[in-house]
Amino acid sequence: MIRCLCRFVMLVGLVAAAVFAAFGLGATAFAQQSQPRQPLVEKFVLSDTIQPVSASQLDRAIAQANSDGAQALLIELDTPGGLLDSMRSMIGAILASKVPVIVYVAPGGSRAGSAGFYLLESADVAAMAPATNAGAAHVVSEFGKMDDTMSQKVENDTEALLRSYVKQRGRNPDAAVAAAATSHSYTAQEALDQHLIDLIAQNDGQLLAALDGRTITRMDGSKLTLHLAGARIEEMQPTLRERLLGWLVNPNIAMLLLVGGALLIYLEFNAPGTIVPGSLGTLMVLLAIFGLNLLPIRYTAVLLLLAALALLLLEAKFGGHGVLAVAGIVCLTFGMLTLVAAPVPEMEIDNAVAFGLSAGFGLITVLLVRLAVRSRRMKRRLGVDALEGCRATAMEPLTPEGHILVDGEIWRAVAEEPVAAGTPLRVVSHEQYLLHVVPIEPQRPPDLAA
Numbered sequence: 001m002i003r004c005l006c007r008f009v010m011l012v013g014l015v016a017a018a019v020f021a022a023f024g025l026g027a028t029a030f031a032q033q034s035q036p037r038q039p040l041v042e043k044f045v046l047s048d049t050i051q052p053v054s055a056s057q058l059d060r061a062i063a064q065a066n067s068d069g070a071q072a073l074l075i076e077l078d079t080p081g082g083l084l085d086s087m088r089s090m091i092g093a094i095l096a097s098k099v100p101v102i103v104y105v106a107p108g109g110s111r112a113g114s115a116g117f118y119l120l121e122s123a124d125v126a127a128m129a130p131a132t133n134a135g136a137a138h139v140v141s142e143f144g145k146m147d148d149t150m151s152q153k154v155e156n157d158t159e160a161l162l163r164s165y166v167k168q169r170g171r172n173p174d175a176a177v178a179a180a181a182t183s184h185s186y187t188a189q190e191a192l193d194q195h196l197i198d199l200i201a202q203n204d205g206q207l208l209a210a211l212d213g214r215t216i217t218r219m220d221g222s223k224l225t226l227h228l229a230g231a232r233i234e235e236m237q238p239t240l241r242e243r244l245l246g247w248l249v250n251p252n253i254a255m256l257l258l259v260g261g262a263l264l265i266y267l268e269f270n271a272p273g274t275i276v277p278g279s280l281g282t283l284m285v286l287l288a289i290f291g292l293n294l295l296p297i298r299y300t301a302v303l304l305l306l307a308a309l310a311l312l313l314l315e316a317k318f319g320g321h322g323v324l325a326v327a328g329i330v331c332l333t334f335g336m337l338t339l340v341a342a343p344v345p346e347m348e349i350d351n352a353v354a355f356g357l358s359a360g361f362g363l364i365t366v367l368l369v370r371l372a373v374r375s376r377r378m379k380r381r382l383g384v385d386a387l388e389g390c391r392a393t394a395m396e397p398l399t400p401e402g403h404i405l406v407d408g409e410i411w412r413a414v415a416e417e418p419v420a421a422g423t424p425l426r427v428v429s430h431e432q433y434l435l436h437v438v439p440i441e442p443q444r445p446p447d448l449a450a
Helices: 002-034 052-067 084-096 115-122 148-166 173-181 188-193 204-211 240-248 251-270 276-293 299-318 323-337 351-380 383-387
Strands: 040-046 072-077 101-105 111-113 125-128 133-135 185-187 215-217 223-225 232-235 391-394 401-406 409-415 424-431 434-439
Touching (some): 040 052, 052 072, 052 084, 052 240, 072 115, 072 204, 101 111, 101 115, 101 204, 111 115, 115 148, 115 173, 125 188, 133 188, 173 185, 185 188, 240 251, 240 276, 251 276, 251 351, 299 323, 299 351, 323 351, 383 424, 391 409, 401 434, 409 424
Parallel strands (some): 040 072, 040 232, 072 101, 101 125, 111 133, 409 434
Antiparallel strands (some): 215 223, 391 401, 401 409
């Protein structure tokens, strides 16, 4: 009887424990469900020129923010400007983004110049840090000076693009157009006073706290309230591909690869079978061409580079007393300086790189080609042909024929006049294996007997 009672008590205890455990788990799950999720903000740092690589990075950032369910995409901007086509692509991506886009010019000392100003104004929220500036957005031709009509067309087109979304974002279209038409630039406070930006913030945390609860108007006219209090910021890191492309799109790096690769390929042609210089040089040239292909290139500059190469080869092969080499180096320098049709100085080839590469490549090319030409000429002179011009010594009197010593070898030789034994000679020609020689020093007449 007592044993049965003990079993009953144990069974009741187990059931109670199971009930309490289930209640505890349910309460925990309920507490977790009732607790609000921490909002996520993806961050993309754009501190470079506006070009195809940065455009593809922005596309990836927007796609990642959508897939991660982020409350907003924060773009930290510091750029001098860039290419018009890339700028238009990035503006289209921002305007079409389902995730709200916040463009924040930061940290202090940064700028949203030229194309960067267009990106700033296209965002759902435009913000700047203190001691930053934005503007100077006048269009600069990528291919030299345009005629007045074409220049006016391009300016009107970009200004219309700016007006098309600035007003819909609730900002001041007149002040925005002034930045594009007259290259006016604004400080952070001036931009806020002119209603070109929505707020000024010291850092990311202050920015998100100020935007929490703010209602914005999307491009489709819908209203959206931002919930960014205590948001977790995750910075998007560039992929290996983007790092490589960002490195290659630097015109200075591209030119170093191009020149270095050309020299390595030349070495392979002069020493066939070494494989490594040719393979490495080909890879470097292809990488340089790929990087330059992402930039606007002037074809007149390409012609200057080809003309420079031709002049350097002619100087090395035929000799022009240095005139052809100087002309080639000048063409090479101008070709490098004008190769990239850059709308901003940051995208141009540096002057020091252009002058250094031109002088170095020109001198090395002339030297290597001359050595190669001389080597090929020497290879054509084998056997008896190679003895022409060599020094010799008469082993016996030549009257006019006898034996001479040339580079340790004994040869039959003939002279136009008698030569004494031991006289220094020079080989001038040959008939099969008979050498024709002349004395290096004029012969002294023999002393007359008294």
